[in-house]
Amino acid sequence: xxxxxxxxxxxxxxxxxxxxxxxxxxxxxxxxxxxxxxxxxxxxxxxxxxxxxxxxxxxxxxxxxxxxxxxxxxxxxxxxxxxxxxxxxxxxxxxxxxxxxxxxxxxxxxxxxxxxxxxxxxxxxxxxxxxxxxxxxxxxxxxxxxxxxxxxxxxxxxxxxxxxxxxxxxxxxxxxxxxxxxxxxxxxxxxxxxxxxxxxxxxxxxxxxxxxxxxxxxxxxxxxxxxxxxxxxxxxxxxxxxxxxxxxxxxxxxxxxxxxxxxxxxxxxxxxxxxxxxxxxxxxxxxxxxxxxxxxxxxxxxxxxxxxxxxxxxxxxxxxxxxxxxxxxxxxxxxxxxxxxxxxxxxx
Numbered sequence: 180x181x182x183x184x185x186x187x188x189x190x191x192x193x194x195x196x197x198x199x200x201x202x203x204x205x206x207x208x209x210x211x212x213x214x215x216x217x218x219x220x221x222x223x224x225x226x227x228x229x230x231x232x233x234x235x236x237x238x239x240x241x242x243x244x245x246x247x248x249x250x251x252x253x254x255x256x257x258x259x260x261x262x263x264x265x266x267x268x269x270x271x272x273x274x275x276x277x278x279x280x281x282x283x284x285x286x287x288x289x290x291x292x293x294x295x296x297x298x299x300x301x302x303x304x305x306x307x308x309x310x311x312x313x314x315x316x317x318x319x320x321x322x323x324x325x326x327x328x329x330x331x332x333x334x335x336x337x338x339x340x341x342x343x344x345x346x347x348x349x350x351x352x353x354x355x356x357x358x359x360x361x362x363x364x365x366x367x368x369x370x371x372x373x374x375x376x377x378x379x380x381x382x383x384x385x386x387x388x389x390x391x392x393x394x395x396x397x398x399x400x401x402x403x404x405x406x407x408x409x410x411x412x413x414x415x416x417x418x419x420x421x422x423x424x425x426x427x428x429x430x431x432x433x434x435x436x437x438x439x440x441x442x443x444x445x446x447x448x449x450x451x452x453x454x455x456x457x458x459x460x461x462x463x464x465x466x467x468x469x470x471x472x473x474x475x476x477x478x479x480x481x482x483x484x485x486x487x488x489x490x491x492x493x494x495x496x497x498x499x500x501x502x503x504x505x506x507x508x509x510x511x512x513x514x515x516x517x518x519x520x521x522x523x524x525x526x527x
Contacts, residue, residue, distance in 0.1 A: 180410075180411070180414065182223075182227070182488075182492060183223070183224055183227060185495055186220070186223065186491040186492065186494075186495045187290050187291065187512075188290070188495075188508050188511035188512055188515065189491060189494045189495040189498060189508075190216070190219075190220050190491065191290050191294060191511060191515050192507070192511055193216060193494075194213065194216055194294065194297075197209070197212050197213070197216065198297075206323075206324035207324050207325050207326075210299075210324050210325075210326045213275075213297075213298060214275030214276060214327065215275055216275075217274070217275045217277075217298060218274045218275035218487075219487045219490065219491065220487070220491065221265050221269075221274050221275075221277070222269065222274065222483060222484045222486075222487035222488075223484065223487040223488045223491050223492075224262070224265065225262070225265055225266065225269060225274075225479065225483070225484050226481075226484035226485060226487070226488045227414060228259075228262050228265075228266075228413065228414070229266065229479045229484070230479060230481055230484055230485070231414070232413065232414060232416050232418075233416065234413070234416075234418055234419065234420065234421055235419065235420040235421070235476055236266055236420075236421055236423065236476070236477045236478070236479070237420055237421070237422045237423065237469075237474050237475070237476055237477070238267075238270075238423050238425065238474060238475050238477050239422070239423065239424040239425070239470045239472045239473065239474045240424050240425035240426055240427075240472065241425060241426070241427045242267060242270065242271070242388075242425045242427075243271060243427065244270075244271065245271060245272075246271045246272055246273035246276065246327065246329075247271070247273075247385035247386055248327060248328040248329075248380075248383055248384050248385050249328065249329055249330070249384060249385060249386050249387060249388050250328075250330045250332060250373070250376050250377060250380070250384060250387045250388070251264055251267075251329060251330065251331045251332065251387075251388045251390060252332055252333075252334055252373065252387060252388065252389050252390065252444075252447070253331070253332075253333055253390040253391070253392060254333075254335065254339065254364075254365045254390075254391055254392060254448075254451050254455075255333035255335045255337070255338050255339065256338050256339045256340070256392070256394075256407040257338060257394070257406070257407035257408060257409060257410075258409060258410045259394070259407070259408060259409070259410055259413050259418075259421075260333065260392060261279070261331070262410075262413075263390070263392050263421065263423060264277055264279075264329070264331045264390075265277060266421075266423070266479075267388075267390070267423065267425070268329050269479065269483060270477060270479075273327070273329050275327075276326075276327040276328060276329040277329045277331060278298060278299040278300050278301075278321075278328065278329065278330050278331070279295060279300045279301070279330070279331045279332075280300070280301045280303055280314075280330065280331065280332045280333075280372050280376070281295060281300055281301070281302050281303070282302070282303065282304075282305070282336075282337075283302045283303060283304045285302070286302045286523040287520060287523070289512065289515075289516040289519070290511075290512070290515050290516060290519060292519060292520075292523060293515075293518070293519025293520070293522055293523055294519070296522075296523055299317075299321050299326060299328075301314050301317050301318070301372075302523070303371075303372055305336060305369075309371050309372075311371070311375050314372065314375050314376075314379075315375060315379045318375075318376065318379045318380055319379060322379075322380060322383050328380065328383065328384070330376055330380075332372055332373055332376060334368035334369055334370070334372070334373050334444060334448075335350075335365060335366040335367075335368055335369070336366070336368075336369045337366070339364070339365055339366050340406060341403070341404050341405060341406060342405075342406055346366070347366065350362070350366040350367045351367070353367055354367045354445075359442075359445050360445065360449050362448060362449065362452045363452055363455075363456060364404065364451075364452050364455035364456060364459065365448050365451050365452050365455065367445070367448070368444050368445060368447075368448045370437060370440055370441040370444050371437075373440070373444055374437045374440050374441075377430070377433060377440070378435065378437075381430055381435070384430055386427050386428060386429060386430065387427075387428045387430065387433065388425055388426070388427055388428075389425070389426040389427075389428055389447050389450075389451075390423060390424065390425055390426075391423070391424040391426075391450075391451045391454050391455065391470070392421065392422070392423055392424075393421070393422045393454075393455060393458045393459075393470070394407045394408055394418050394420075394421055394422075395418065395419055395420040395421070395422065395468050396408075396417070396418055396419060396420075397418075398459060402459075402460075404459055420468075422458065422468075422469060422470055422474075424454055424470045424472065426450075454470050454471070457470065457471050458470060495508075
């Protein structure tokens with residue numbers, strides 16, 4: 180964690196230098212190098228989350244080998260879910276294209292909050308405060324710049340946490356009130372961000388990836404589901420295997436109108452729920468801790484991650500070896516955070 184956080188100022192300085200140099204160039208040139216820089220940083224992150232932890236990544240379903248412009252829809256249960264999207268993207272050589280729809284409060288994260296926005300991330304507020312026009316404008320700007328798109332959305336809007344039963348109960352009550360199926364292992368999905376993204380980019384996308392994630396070892400001695408691993412617990416090797424089910428959906432199979440898409444999205448989450456019921460609650464113990472489909476154990480090569488770790492780690496160490504470098508490092512944390520907060524408060 181110290182290395183991943185510690186290299187952030189180095190990364191931001193490199194990105195900032197390119198941002199200034201590319202100011203007079205067409206937007207697509209900036210985006211291309213930005214994606215390459217992002218690939219370097221996220222590859223380093225995956226060194227720790229995959230190679231260091233030794234976690235077994237088990238993939239089910241139809242993950243294409245080649246990169247595509249996609250919307251990635253997933254269930255949400257912990258902070259590691261963000262890393263799962265990276266795990267799949269790097270296997271398609273699309274790691275630099277990952278962008279997120281994030282809840283608005285995350286834009287205040289030091290350095291990261293500002294950069295995610297610059298990298299094409301979209302911050303959204305919930306319910307009545309959701310700004311559809313703002314999201315559409317940002318996505319159109321990405322398309323105009325011919326930005327490759329691997330847009331990650333968690334439609335539940337918040338994490339499924341078995342230790343906060345009120346959130347689960349409220350979600351189930353809402354589904355019952357709306358005449359929707361009651362879900363056990365996922366929350367009732369919200370459709371707004373998904374609808375805006377698909378509707379805005381329908382002629383730009385190749386497909387939608389419907390992803391269901393389960394972390395092995397997240398049941399207690401009574402067989403009850405418990406909290407999914409945090410990033411810290413995951414890095415401490417407390418999750419032996421992560422199971423990822425991918426269903427690639429053609430755009431033509433998704434309803435366009437929001438009211439029909441809402442029903443479609445809920446039906447997709449019903450499918451997720453059935454997969455997770457099988458994973459956690461199957462009566463036959465031999466069928467638990469796996470999804471009912473063919474799977475492959477996917478091991479990430481060190482060639483994909485170690486060079487990035489050595490590159491960013493080396494740059495950061497070189498900076499910290501000199502007094503002027505240390506001052507620049509500290510100032511980047513301080514002023515980068517202040518400028519970033521100012522920027523996102525003026526221009527989301």
